[in-house]
Amino acid sequence: xxxxxxxxxxxxxxxxxxxxxxxxxxxxxxxxxxxxxxxxxxxxxxxxxxxxxxxxxxxxxxxxxxxxxxxxxxxxxxxxxxxxxxxxxxxxxxxxxxxxxxxxxxxxxxxxxxxxxxxxxxxxxxxxxxxxxxxxxxxxxxxxxxxxxxxxxxxxxxxxxxxxxxxxxxxxxxxxxxxxxxxxxxxxxxxxxxxxxxxxxxxxxxxxxxxxxxxxxxxxxxxxxxxxxxxxxxxxxxxxxxxxxxxxxxxxxxxxxxxxxxxxxxxxxxxxxxxxxxxxxxxxxxxxxxxxxxxxxxxxxxxxxxxxxxxxxxxxxxxxxxxxxxxxxxxxxxxxxxxxxxxxxxxxxxxxxxxxxxxxxxxxxxxxxxxxxxxxxxxxxxxxxxxxxxxxxxxxxxxxxxxxxxxxxxxxxxxxxxxxxxxxxxxxxxxxxxxxxxxxxxxxxxxxxxxxxxxxxxxxxxxxxxxxxxxxxxxxxxxxxxxxxxxxxxxxxxxxxxxxxxxxxxxxxxxxxxxxxxxxxxxxxxxxxxxxxxxxxxxxxxxxxxxxxxxxxxxxxxxxxxxxxxxxxxxxxxxxxxxxxxxxxxxxxxxxxxxxxxxxxxxxxxxxxxxxxxxxxxxxxxxxxxxxxxxxxxxxxxxxxxxxxxxxxxxxxxxxxxxxxxxxxxxxxxxxxxxxxxxxxxxxxxxxxxxxxxxxxxxxxxxxxxxxxxxxxxxxxxx
Numbered sequence: 001x002x003x004x005x006x007x008x009x010x011x012x013x014x015x016x017x018x019x020x021x022x023x024x025x026x027x028x029x030x031x032x033x034x035x036x037x038x039x040x041x042x043x044x045x046x047x048x049x050x051x052x053x054x055x056x057x058x059x060x061x062x063x064x065x066x067x068x069x070x071x072x073x074x075x076x077x078x079x080x081x082x083x084x085x086x087x088x089x090x091x092x093x094x095x096x097x098x099x100x101x102x103x104x105x106x107x108x109x110x111x112x113x114x115x116x117x118x119x120x121x122x123x124x125x126x127x128x129x130x131x132x133x134x135x136x137x138x139x140x141x142x143x144x145x146x147x148x149x150x151x152x153x154x155x156x157x158x159x160x161x162x163x164x165x166x167x168x169x170x171x172x173x174x175x176x177x178x179x180x181x182x183x184x185x186x187x188x189x190x191x192x193x194x195x196x197x198x199x200x201x202x203x204x205x206x207x208x209x210x211x212x213x214x215x216x217x218x219x220x221x222x223x224x225x226x227x228x229x230x231x232x233x234x235x236x237x238x239x240x241x242x243x244x245x246x247x248x249x250x251x252x253x254x255x256x257x258x259x260x261x262x263x264x265x266x267x268x269x270x271x272x273x274x275x276x277x278x279x280x281x282x283x284x285x286x287x288x289x290x291x292x293x294x295x296x297x298x299x300x301x302x303x304x305x306x307x308x309x310x311x312x313x314x315x316x317x318x319x320x321x322x323x324x325x326x327x328x329x330x331x332x333x334x335x336x337x338x339x340x341x342x343x344x345x346x347x348x349x350x351x352x353x354x355x356x357x358x359x360x361x362x363x364x365x366x367x368x369x370x371x372x373x374x375x376x377x378x379x380x381x382x383x384x385x386x387x388x389x390x391x392x393x394x395x396x397x398x399x400x401x402x403x404x405x406x407x408x409x410x411x412x413x414x415x416x417x418x419x420x421x422x423x424x425x426x427x428x429x430x431x432x433x434x435x436x437x438x439x440x441x442x443x444x445x446x447x448x449x450x451x452x453x454x455x456x457x458x459x460x461x462x463x464x465x466x467x468x469x470x471x472x473x474x475x476x477x478x479x480x481x482x483x484x485x486x487x488x489x490x491x492x493x494x495x496x497x498x499x500x501x502x503x504x505x506x507x508x509x510x511x512x513x514x515x516x517x518x519x520x521x522x523x524x525x526x527x528x529x530x531x532x533x534x535x536x537x538x539x540x541x542x543x544x545x546x547x548x549x550x551x552x553x554x555x556x557x558x559x560x561x562x563x564x565x566x567x568x569x570x571x572x573x574x575x576x577x578x579x580x581x582x583x584x585x586x587x588x589x590x591x592x593x594x595x596x597x598x599x600x601x602x603x604x605x606x607x608x609x610x611x612x613x614x615x616x617x618x619x620x621x622x623x624x625x626x627x628x629x630x631x632x633x634x635x636x637x638x639x640x641x642x643x644x645x646x647x648x649x650x651x652x653x654x655x656x657x658x659x660x661x662x663x664x665x666x667x668x669x670x671x672x673x674x675x676x677x678x679x680x681x682x683x684x685x686x687x688x689x690x691x692x693x694x695x696x697x698x699x700x701x702x703x704x705x706x707x708x709x710x711x712x713x714x715x716x717x718x719x
Contacts, residue, residue, distance in 0.1 A: 011081060018077035025055050025066060025074060027397050029155045040397055044078060045071030046291075049455055052415055054292040061396045062293035062320050064404055065412065066152055146575065147411050148491075148566060150557060151500075153403045164403060164500070171499030171556075172506075178497065179504055182482065183522075186529035211536055212674075213684045220684075221541045231263030256280070258303065258377065268516025270391070270548045272299055272361045272384070279368050281376055283384075284309045286336075286428070287317035290420040292412070295394040298421055299360060299384040300336065300428075301376045310336045317396075322423035323461070331430035337381050338430030343709045347381035348702055349429040351421060355440030355469075356562070359391060360384035361549030362439070362681060366542055371437070371681055374691045379713035380698070381429055385421035387413050387445070389502065389553040403500045409561035410441070410574070414449035422461050431706060433463040435698035436634075439681055440647070443467040444574055451575055452630040462634040464667065464701035466694050468680040469641050473581075473648040474572040477532055486563040487570065494564055498556040507551050520544025532645045533676040537683040546682060575628045584626070588658060624662040635667045637697045639680050639690050642673035668697045 023029055027040035039059035045066065047053045053071030055063035078084075153160065197207040208214055258280025267274075273283040286298040295317050302309075314336065331338040341347060352372055354360045363372035363384060376382040388408065398405040425434055438446050446465055449455050477483070489497065498504065511519060524547055528534060535543055561567045571578045636656070640649030649671070656666050672679070672689055680690055692715070699707070699716040 011083070014077055014080035018074070018081050021070075021074050021077055024154045025063070025070065026155055027057065027063065029157065042074065045074050047071070048291050049415055052411075057397070060319075062291060063397060064292045064294075064407060065150070065416075067149065070152065146567070146571060146577065147409070148561070148564075150407045150409070151403075153407065153500075156402065164401070167495060167499050168501070170496050171501075174497045175499065175504045176506055178482075179506060182530060183526055185482075186525040189529055190525055208540070211540075213537065213539075216684055217539055217541065220539060224541065228264050231260075235263075257305075259305070261304075266545060268520060268544055268548055270361065270511070272364050272549075275361075275364050275367075275370075275545070276301060276373065279370075279373050279377075281373060282309075284315060284336075286315045286424060288420050288424045289317040289320045289396060290388065290416045291320045291322060292416050293320060293396040293398070294388040294417070295396065296388050296417060296420065297386040297390055297392075298424055299386070301364075301372050301382040301384065303376065307337070307340055320396075320420075322419045323426075327423070327427045328430055328432055331427045333430075335428040335430050337428055341381075344711075346429075346710045347379055348698065348706060348710045348713070349381045349383060349425050349431050349434040350375055350698060351383045351385050351425050351434050351436050353385045353418070353421070353436070353438040353442035353446070354387070355442055355471075357551040357554060358440075359549045359552050360386050362546070365546045365549065366539065366682065366686075369539075369684070369687050369691075371686070371691055371694070374687055375437075375695060377714075378695050378716075379711050380435075380695075383421075383425045385418075385425075386552075387417050389555070391508075391552055393502070393553050400501070406501045406555040407557055408555055409558045410445055410448055411454070413441075413558075414445035414447075415455050418445055418449050419455060419458050422458065426461060433461055433703065433706070435464050435466065435702070436462045437466040437468065437694060437698075439468040440471050440677065443470040444472065447472050447574060447628070450633050451628045456630050456632045459629075459632040459634045463703065463706075464635045464637055464698060466637045466639070466697060468639050468690065469644055469647060469677050470638055470649045470652050471647040472574050473651040474568065475645045475648045477645040478569050478572065480532075482530070483563055483569060486559075487565050489565070491560065491564060491566075494560050495556065498559065500556060502553045503556045503559045505553065508553060511551070516548060517544050520547045523547030523550065531677060533678055537675070537679050537685070539684050576626065580626060584655075584660070588654070591658075623659040627661050627663065629661055629663050631663050633661075633663050635665045635701050637668035637694075638666065638670070639693070640669070640671045641675035641677055641680055642671050643675060644677045646677045667701060668693065 022042045025042035025045075027042075040057045040061065042055045042063065043058050044056045045053040046056050046062070048065075051068060052065050053068060054065050055071075055074075057063065200207040208217075211217065260278050260280050261282075262274055262277040276283045280303070281301055282304045284300045284302070286300060288296050288298050290296060333339055337347065337349070352360060352363050352375075354362050360372075361384075364370045368374065368377070372382050372384060389406075393400045393405065395405050422434065422436070426432070436446065446467070447470070450459050450465075486494070502508075510522075514522070521544060524535065524543055527547075527550075538546070563569045568574060571581075573581055576584075638649065638653055640653060642650070653666075653669055653671070655661060656664055656669075670689075670693065675683065675689070680686065683689065695713055696716060696719055699713055700719050702710070
């Protein structure tokens with residue numbers, strides 16, 4: 001049966017309707033198009049997944065995702081104008097109409113689900129149509145319980161610009177007030193600690209002596225001070241040697257495996273390359289274009305004695321397509337790493353992705369005990385992926401003041417950012433798969449992307465997924481007062497408070513204006529107050545450095561997904577509703593009860609009579625009915641912080657152990673009872689507790705073919 005938008009139309013009528021629909025989805029209104037700007041006119045919708053269509057312009061560039069109905073309307077009108085007959089009566093699998101396009105059949109299959117999740121089409125078009133005012137584009141009060149529909153903003157008009165300005169003004173004052181309350185709260189809660197420290201000092205006691213790694217902290221600080229002095233001496237000697245023509249000093253430095261090229265007192269700057277050079281490594285930045293046109297940063301960590309940085313042209317962003325045919329083979333000969341390392345001495349690629357409000361620099365703050373530097377020095381090819389916007393919001397067509405640049409949440413980060421990063425790393429290294437290491441929100445976007453309703457084929461490109469402090473279920477912290485406030489306000493009021501652009505951008509202004517030491521101290525106090533963690537297990541001498549790489553720009557819509565009234569904060573899970581979670585809890589409790597009775601009566605080989613027909617094994621066949629993943633999911637490895645109040649990693653592990661994910665193979669799991677949320681990347685014993693195990697798991701799960709071409713990482717012989 002053919003799909004139609006209404007009664008038969010003439011080609012002229014279709015052309016008029018297509019021009020109208022195209023204008024609503026273009027970069028600029030047709031009346032504002034200047035010379036050469038016609039290339040930014042919307043011409044087609046490309047389906048990245050069945051529920052993620054993006055706009056392709058006449059120039060081949062992309063604009064962010066739009067509602068499925070708007071995308072189908074644009075494509076069908078285009079087909080009618082071009083007389084392509086794309087919605088013909090030619091049957092395909094499942095009796096669906098034939099349509100060119102990667103996921104069109106899936107769109108038809110998911111159409112009923114889309115109606116259920118997002119409400120009826122009439123009300124949705126009225127509230128989120130491209131031509132509607134921003135007031136009408138406010139997200140509906142009732143939305144999808146897991147992934148609410150995003151508002152659709154059309155091209156800029158005078159009215160839209162005025163509405164944007166009104167939201168900017170209201171959110172500036174209200175979000176600034178919200179931030180002030182948080183800062184004051186952190187200051188007041190620090191007062192008792194300050195008095196305790198003063199009291200101990202008056203008793204001639206060291207308040208830091210009770211810290212679990214106090215002796216090790218003291219030793220490391222002494223070593224850093226001595227190394228800073230030695231750096232100054234070596235620099236003076238090198239200058240003298242350069243004047244006299246004596247090369248002995250330079251030869252001695254070059255004989256070391258890793259030679260630092262930066263040193264001295266830490267200036268506390270937001271520069272990953274600088275901290276890499278302090279430990280004898282370096283970093284080059286690649287630009288990656290996502291399938292919806294965002295330009296994101298990908299940092300490559302390397303040993304300058306073994307690798308030559310590629311040109312700026314090579315590192316620039318390319319077309320938005322991912323996993324092109326032959327891209328791996330091309331990477332072996334033309335990729336940044338693939339072209340420089342020979343078979344037998346190649347380095348297996350590892351991609352690290354950061355957490356909420358952070359950048360990938362979080363993996364580079366602890367000198368040689370940083371996870372990124374540790375893996376690089378162990379023999380891996382390390383890449384650090386950053387999500388959209390980050391420190392510098394950038395899009396192929398949009399400007400930061402355009403609300404369309406900020407209409408995204410965790411789904412877009414997982415479905416669009418992560419595949420773009422994985423594709424570029426594999427294309428630069430020439431491998432079929434890579435090891436993926438994520439922390440906190442990075443694990444969330446991966447869990448979402450791999451889900452069978454999202455982008456499960458991404459699992460075919462990952463040899464193992466290492467999840468540090470996995471964020472799939474909410475911890476008790478979600479009940480704090482300020483989080484309850486964000487959950488209590490309606491979606492429309494959320495936008496009044498926090499805007500429709502970036503979330504509290506004033507934080508970034510503070511980052512650029514305040515001295516590094518003051519900003520680091522304030523950053524720790526504020527985030528400690530918000531997320532209830534401490535620095536007990538961190539190296540205090542490096543704490544200010546740790547906060548130089550946070551926060552970053554994130555969208556208000558993304559924070560609404562985390563903390564709004566109908567998303568993660570309410571459901572307390574990323575891929576299951578609260579009702580589903582409650583049902584699973586009841587099933588688990590019932591199963592535990594039955595198992596207990598079973599083992600009590602096992603000597604009599606019978607169960608209590610009232611439960612004779614309810615043996616625990618009978619529930620096994622139904623455990624996977626709510627599975628999130630299919631057979632394409634890669635192996636998982638989990639490192640769970642046992643004292644984490646922000647997320648509940650133990651519940652996720654229980655989900656896997658109970659067989660609710662029959663396709664998930666957990667190759668490693670570890671609960672570290674004393675660890676808090678950030679300890680998995682910043683604790684002083686992180687290398688022993690996490691880093692060495694990550695190094696081993698990545699190598700164990702690499703394919704034999706990949707291992708045959710690679711250098712064996714340190715201490716991984718025989719694995």
